Amino acid sequence: MRDVFVVGVGMTEFGKHPELSLRDLGRQACRAAIEDAGVKPDEIEAGYCGNALASVLQQTTSVGQSVFWEVGIHKIPVVNIENACASGSTALHEAWKSVAGGFCDVAIVLGVEKSVMPKGTALNVGTASLEAQLGDIFPGNFAMMAARHMEEFGTTREQMAQVSVKNHISGALNPYAQFQKILSVEEVLASPMIADPLTLYSCCPNSDGAAALVICSADFASRATSKAIKIAASVLTTGGYDNQRDLTGWEAERSAAAQAYEIAGLGPEDIDCAEVHDAFTICEIVHYEGLGFCPPGEGGRLIDQGVTALGGALPVNPSGGLLSKGHPVGASGVAQIVELTWQLRNEAGKRQVADSRVALAQIMGGSQQGDVCACTVHILVNEQMPAASCLS
Amino acid sequence: MHKKIEDAEQQADWVPVQPGLFTYPVPAGKKPALYANQCQTCSGIYFPKRDICPVCFTNGDLVDKEISGCGTVYTSSIVQIPSPSGIRPPYACGYVDMALENEDESIRLYALFTDPDPVKIACGQTVELVIDEVRRDDHARAVMAHVFRPVDKD
Ligand SMILES: [Zn+2]
Numbered sequence: 001m002r003d004v005f006v007v008g009v010g011m012t013e014f015g016k017h018p019e020l021s022l023r024d025l026g027r028q029a030c031r032a033a034i035e036d037a038g039v040k041p042d043e044i045e046a047g048y049c050g051n052a053l054a055s056v057l058q059q060t061t062s063v064g065q066s067v068f069w070e071v072g073i074h075k076i077p078v079v080n081i082e083n084a085c086a087s088g089s090t091a092l093h094e095a096w097k098s099v100a101g102g103f104c105d106v107a108i109v110l111g112v113e114k115s116v117m118p119k120g121t122a123l124n125v126g127t128a129s130l131e132a133q134l135g136d137i138f139p140g141n142f143a144m145m146a147a148r149h150m151e152e153f154g155t156t157r158e159q160m161a162q163v164s165v166k167n168h169i170s171g172a173l174n175p176y177a178q179f180q181k182i183l184s185v186e187e188v189l190a191s192p193m194i195a196d197p198l199t200l201y202s203c204c205p206n207s208d209g210a211a212a213l214v215i216c217s218a219d220f221a222s223r224a225t226s227k228a229i230k231i232a233a234s235v236l237t238t239g240g241y242d243n244q245r246d247l248t249g250w251e252a253e254r255s256a257a258a259q260a261y262e263i264a265g266l267g268p269e270d271i272d273c274a275e276v277h278d279a280f281t282i283c284e285i286v287h288y289e290g291l292g293f294c295p296p297g298e299g300g301r302l303i304d305q306g307v308t309a310l311g312g313a314l315p316v317n318p319s320g321g322l323l324s325k326g327h328p329v330g331a332s333g334v335a336q337i338v339e340l341t342w343q344l345r346n347e348a349g350k351r352q353v354a355d356s357r358v359a360l361a362q363i364m365g366g367s368q369q370g371d372v373c374a375c376t377v378h379i380l381v382n383e384q385m386p387a388a389s390c391l392s
Numbered sequence: 393m394h395k396k397i398e399d400a401e402q403q404a405d406w407v408p409v410q411p412g413l414f415t416y417p418v419p420a421g422k423k424p425a426l427y428a429n430q431c432q433t434c435s436g437i438y439f440p441k442r443d444i445c446p447v448c449f450t451n452g453d454l455v456d457k458e459i460s461g462c463g464t465v466y467t468s469s470i471v472q473i474p475s476p477s478g479i480r481p482p483y484a485c486g487y488v489d490m491a492l493e494n495e496d497e498s499i500r501l502y503a504l505f506t507d508p509d510p511v512k513i514a515c516g517q518t519v520e521l522v523i524d525e526v527r528r529d530d531h532a533r534a535v536m537a538h539v540f541r542p543v544d545k546d
Contacts, residue, residue, distance in 0.1 A: 127477040131502050135479035143469035151515040195471040
């Protein structure tokens with residue numbers, strides 16, 4: 001397999017964009033990524049588009065082809081990918097395979113979604129399964145995870161609220177974030193209850209937005225005008241759907257992380273910053289454990305210690321995460337890579353994590369029998385920076 | 393033929409949430425029970441019943457089993473927003489550990505509770521399987537499903 005690099009990144013502001021279509025949002029993100037990479041559209045040999053909900057919410061399909069044509073990319077292989085919240089990151093995984101496998105030198109990855117709903121309506125992501133028929137919705141699902149995590153490990157409502165507080169502080173420093181407002185623990189806890197113990201500000205919003213990447217081989221990267229960031233690992237896993245499973249974590253995540261660390265030849269101790277799937281506050285605490293940032297059950301303590309805040313030893317979700325930056329479902333996994341690329345290039349502005357060389361992105365999506373359907377872990381490395389061990 | 397079935401369905405004032413999960417009304421002298429099956433090769437338990445064991449990829453070894461009686465709440469939540477499928481808030485849902493009838497092996501089952509009372513559905517509480525209405529469908533028929541009822545302790 002060949003090394004693969006991110007050479008171009010771009011995204012729209014996340015938030016409410018009623019006046020912009022999927023095409024408009026996608027075009028803005030793709031154009032920014034192409035210009036950042038300094039490539040010409042006709043140099044791009046393959047396109048991958050992650051989108052989760054357009055077939056339901058916009059009654060449209062083949063989003064990738066319609067957006068890529070907007071920026072002059074056509075006639076090449078284009079693939080549309082739906083993998084729930086991991087749609088965008090799965091699109092990256094497939095594009096990475098294509099470049100790593102030598103099938104093309106340059107590929108574009110797009111994640112795009114319009115999931116802002118009219119006020120007072122729930123996002124309907126399907127009611128076909130038995131669980132969904134019986135009211136198993138995402139906030140309830142994660143509330144049940146939170147309740148068991150509290151029961152087994154003593155995780156508190158305050159610790160969970162602190163995740164939202166922390167991510168809103170970072171989001172307020174990110175011009176692309178949907179929410180630019182700092183919240184207190186009290187405000188998070190006092191916001192309307194959605195599914196006990198998760199309140200409104202414990203849940204990410206529905207958002208519109210797009211993010212795009214240009215990735216390429218080492219040869220091509222040497223010609224790019226931007227700082228190339230290496231994709232040191234790209235792993236996609238699926239749930240096991242065991243109906244006796246422990247609901248305080250996900251085997252799909254532990255497995256994806258273990259594989260990614262092995263492929264990259266790195267461990268959790270090497271990660272300088274991370275973007276994880278904080279669709280609900282409890283998720284981020286569970287991801288600390290699943291990704292090996294702390295032992296199982298210790299996630300609440302990690303947030304108490306400030307380790308994962310900006311300025312801590314391992315900042316998590318410096319972008320503001322889904323909680324503050326917003327969650328245009330199919331775009332989120334790609335936007336994580338955009339943020340981490342900026343971090344590793346030292347271009348993240350006020351929310352810059354100092355001396356970042358290695359970054360990790362994790363996102364997951366879907367639900368079947370209480371287990372997750374898809375989980376991706378990506379590890380990015382800025383090879384132009386010396387490793388920490390060489391510095392000390 | 394198709395028309396006849398439709399007529400029959402519309403005449404009933406209830407429908408099961410999904411066919412093949414349980415018998416309703418519950419036969420006299422019997423406890424409400426769910427139809428599951430178990431693989432005799434790997435002991436995997438499946439509810440709803442499966443045609444093939446996803447672990448062993450065999451179908452000859454699946455034996456019908458029933459789930460009934462009481463179980464222990466593994467986790468729960470009370471939801472304050474309506475579900476897209478039409479369950480009205482506030483509603484309580486959770487996972488309950490239920491043993492197979494006359495056996496030790498258990499399955500962790502998602503279902504609604506009859507009562508959105510946080511104390512009665514806390515982790516470790518005992519609940520009993522019943523068949524109850526969970527919502528009304530577009531024809532105003534009761535949609536019946538397996539539901540857990542808190543068991544009052546003496
Ligand atoms: Zn089996």
